[in-house]
Amino acid sequence: MFFHWLEKNPFYFALMVSIVISFAGLLEIVPNFASAARPLSTTTPRTVLELAGKNVYIKDNCIACHSQMIRPFKSETDRYGKYSLSGEYAYDRPFLWGSKRTGPDLHRVGNYRTTDWHENHMLNPPAIVPGSIMPAYKHQFTNVADIETAYAEAVTVKNAFFTPYGPEFKRTRKAWEAHRPKVLEDAKKIAADMKDEGVKKMIANGEVPEIVALIAYLNSLK
Amino acid sequence: MQSNAALEYDYTVAKLFTYVTILFGFLGMLVGTILALQLAFPELNYLIGEYGTFSRLRPVHTNTVIFGFTVSGVFATWYYFAQRVLKVSMAESKFLMIMGKAHFWVYFIGALIATITLVFGISAGKEYAQYEWWIDIVIVIIWLMWGVNIFGMIGIRREKVLYVSIWYYLACFLGIAMLYLFNNASIPTYFMTDGLGSINHSVSMYSGTNDALVQWWYGHNAVAFGFTVPIVGMIYYFLPKESGQAIYSYKLSLLSFWGLMFVYLWAGSHHLLWSTVPDWMQTMGSAFSIVLILPSWGSAINMLLTMKGEWNQLAENPLIKFMVIASTFYMLSTIEGPIQAIKSVNAIAHFTDWIPGHVHDGVLGWVVFMTMAALFHMAPRMWKKEIYSKKLMGIQFWMQTTAVVLYFTSMWVAGITQGMMWRAVDEYGNLVYSFIDTVTVLHPYYVIRGISGVLYLAGFILFAYNMYKTITAGRKLTEEPQFRTPMA
Amino acid sequence: MNPIIMKSLGFAALLIIATLAVVVQMDIDLSDSVNAIAVGGAIAIATITSYVTSLYISKMKTESTTGELVDENWDGIGERTNELPSGWAYIFLAVFFWSMWYGLIGYPVNQYSQIGEYNEEVLAHKAKFEKKFENADKEVLQGMGKSLYFVQCAPCHGNTGDGLSGKAHDLTKRMSKAQVLDVINNGSNHLGYAMGMMPPGMASGQDAEDIAAYIAGGLKGEAPASYAACTSCHGADSKGNGGMAPNLIGYDNALLTHVLQNGKKGIIGTMPSFKTMITPIQEKALSEYLQSIAQ
Amino acid sequence: MTIHDIQGYGMFFLTILLTVLLYWYILYLYRSEKKGERNFEKYGRIALDDSIGTPPVEEKSASEEDRRTKEQN
Secondary structure, eight states, X not given: OHHHHHHHOXXXXXXXXXXXXXXXXXXXXXXXXXXXXXOOTTOOOOOHHHHHHHXXXXXXXXXXXXXXXXXXXXXXXXXXXXXXXXGGGTTOSSOOOOSBOSSXXXXXXXXXXXXXXXXXHHHOHHHHSTTOOOOOOGGGGTSBXXXXXXXXXXXXXXXXXXXXXXXXXXXXXXXXXXXXXXXXXXXXXXXXXXXXXXHHHHHHTTOOBHHHHHHXXXXXXX | OOOSXXXXXXXXXXXXXXXXXXXXXXXXXXXXXXXXXXXXXXXXXXTTGXXXXXHHHHHHHHHIIIIIIIHHHHHHHHHHHXXXXXXXXXXXXXXXXXXXXXXXXXXXXXXXXXXXXXXXXXXXXXXXXXXXXXXXXXXXXXXXXXXXXXXXXXXXXXXXXXXXHHHHHHHHHHHHHHHHHHHTOEEEHHHXXXXXXXXXXXXXXXXXXXXXXXXXXXXXXXXXIIXXXXXXXXXXXXXXXXXXXXXXOHHHHHHHHHHHHHHHGGGGGXXXXXXXXXXXXXXXXXXXXXXXXXXXXXXXXXXXXXXXXXXXXXHHOHHHHHHHHHHHHHHHHHHHHHHXXXXXXXXXXXXXXXXXXXXXXXXXXXXXXXHHHHHHHHHHHHHOBOBSOHHHHHHHXXXXXXXXXXXXXXXXXXXXXXXXXXXXXXXXXXBOOOHHHHHHTTHHXXXXXXXXXXXXXXXXXXXXXXXHHXXXXXXXXXXXXXXXXXXX | OOHXXXXXXXXXXXXXXXXXXHXXXXXXXXXXXXXXXXXXXXXXHHHHHHHHHHHHHHHHHHOOOOSEEOSSOBTTBOOEEOOOOHHHHHHHHHHHHHHHHIIIIISOTTTOOHHHHHHHHXXXXXXXXXXXXXXXXXXXXXXXXXXXXIIIIHHHHOTTSSHHHHTSOOTTSSOOHXXXXXHHHHOBXXXXXXTOOBOSOSSOHHHHHHHHHHHHTTSXXXXXXXXXXXXXXXXXXXXXXXXXXXXXXXXXXXXXXXXXXXXXXXXXXXXXXXXTTOOHHHHHHHHHHHHHHOO | OOHHHHHHHHHHHHHHHHHHHHHHHHHXXXXXXXXXXXXXXXXXXXXXXXXXXXXXXXXXXXXXXXXXXXXXX
């Protein structure tokens, strides 16, 4: 009998278990792959500075408390703006939807918060939002953001997944050196709206503090 | 065939894994308790600079509990009971013995390094899959080493029929292997360029909605194949063995197994309800989550019925108490999950503290209770010593049970409150509460959870102490106890 | 019923009462079907789990081991044949039908759309509220504005509107001296007024100081001579020349609308545009409320 | 026919197939026990009689011989 034989032959038993458990995944995930990866016509890939900010977001694990997924309920669209669309995430690797809102959703935070607000808030959240339980992230004002890795990421997704970055994104160090001033330029624009002297000094030295990259990223969430 | 006379089961590897189970259990719960207290008292975020914030510590907590405590508990019990139900000793194969020891050391050192990377914020950014690409490779190697042992042991077994616990452990092995590989597929950026940037960094193979689907297909089933399947396997061995009662219905256990295998994987998309994944997929995830009650409760009822008419044992043996209450929490957790997966309930429950509450009555009440009971059961047989103190075990039982009840009740109320406050509309049709209102209102519940964390951690320290004293100062046993674990 | 089941149901009841107590205290609307179903789900979890687990646990106490012994004796130990527990079989049926209902009728897989449902929700909301407040009077608008303010504005401007000691614009006053000076020196970005952008350097030195002090003081007393430069655009009464330029004394509807629509950038920092977040009626309400808190 | 249609049909039939298999399995469990071919409940003893000295519930090597003799017949 089929089942009897299955139970006594560990190899075929393992094979059967694998078939049964991969079944749902195959049917649910695979066919939708191509259509879900399509960006909206307005979606653009992030700049290198924003990517660096995304990596700060991951490093300090903002996802532990903040979601980036506005569900289609009136209560959420009133609070956070238009509900999220699949295409808006097409360039997000990894996705950062989060699963817990200890703090508010951030998917469109760029629409209703600005650089100076973030600067004040990251230095001391309860001073801006009384009762806030968010910790301060002072170290982001002194840590240097890794923009080189962010550039490497842009080149990688361009070559591996055809993310539309321009022709100047090449895998060589020379290309990176050529692109670097552009990143610093973006950083300078963000820092111009900030008050922290240390941040301005670092930018002048050709370094991008984590907070500048992070704010660039948060401002790009729209 | 060899003669059985001189042969004995060899618990060397099981012992090693028992030590690290206790170590990682303590660390994971310590960090967890700190996290709980940080939410109630935010000043605690600044104990060790940037490395001590809630956000940085949270993956340390989750990964230490999942990949540290639970997985080493699974390994420890595997190296113990697999020999016994396959009726073959590790000592019979030099190869398996060496592989077993190597498995332990690679695992232990790998786990330590992995934890350190998380503290430094080296993270791939996906929940429960934060480890960067090179740690993933080490994890795959560790997993394969375990696989070698599983199939090696099965290959040289004397018992023809694979006991149902072996089924569950096999499924754990296969399931995690498949899910982990697919979900962690990523490209290291360093090698895609001329050595630009950090060697640690990688980008996910999937993007956006696809990444979310793969991630929660993984995340949900990491719960399935890490927190459910092997623990069910555990209780199917340890409860009958400890009580001397054969499983109430062996057939039901086989049925539940295939049911679990078939249904569990569908349910992953219930983590993505109301998101941008297609509607039909959400509905499927939701519907299958409800069907999932069946195999889960099948196992749990089977366990409770195994103890039918055995009230004496329940009253007198704290180990039986641990296992019965673990089954109870398993039942709670496996009906709570499906109900939270109903779309309307999920609209309230998702993103709130009701979800961590649900997770913790599963993990604290089911996984940790069952693992501790298993280790208590194993200790006298591995070290040939009596359990040091029955009284301590009793105290620990009540402390931890109280802690779990406090945890899930406080998070239950907190979650429902917050979920409803987010939706609340005033007489003008506008939102009533600003976000911060919905945070400050939770303070008392966060304090209760902090207390429950301290209580649970204290109970775990009692457990560790009891184990330590058993190993070092327990009364010597002359022969292996047949069923009930002897304790002083 | 036996004491174990009683105790356990008692616990479930306690949990449910605690939940309901909080819900009532928060003034939650249980006629919202989502809220009602969630509470129903919570009650179901608590009662079903308590009842079923205590039922089985009490079986350990009250029943003896039953089941027929299997004919053959296996290795000296008798075996019992136990059938599948009937309760489990009933759930089997119930859950099966539930999931069929869920996938075919509740949320039919081939036609249900959450965005469609959202659109309906928005329409229903509009029908219920927007019509009702279309021609609301001042008092109602103020009330509405107040509740809106706490959700949308307070995160930056503070609960009292004081701007959190200089971190955002202080809404209880019109402008501080520093703010006025900044505008005079740097001009003002485009708020969308018909008058257009205000150029930098309309006044300088002591003149600018005087103007700033005068405006920050609420335009009380005699205006400095240099203030004439301002009235040409902002009107003789400084109230914005009939909506052509910003009002310098107080917050009127035009000013609020322009700021909410276009955002604002000044010495303190940047305020983003809220045009996607706020409806016209809400704008009116906010303006009424702000006028009530500004002195 | 779009990929979604294929997916829909595929899911429908595969789900039915697996459900049928699961029920067939239940049937098999009961039928083979009723006919006396196998006694599943005795496998529950594996956990209880697990000392290395006690004989296995079903000896592995014996069963292989069993099968070989069956094949010869």
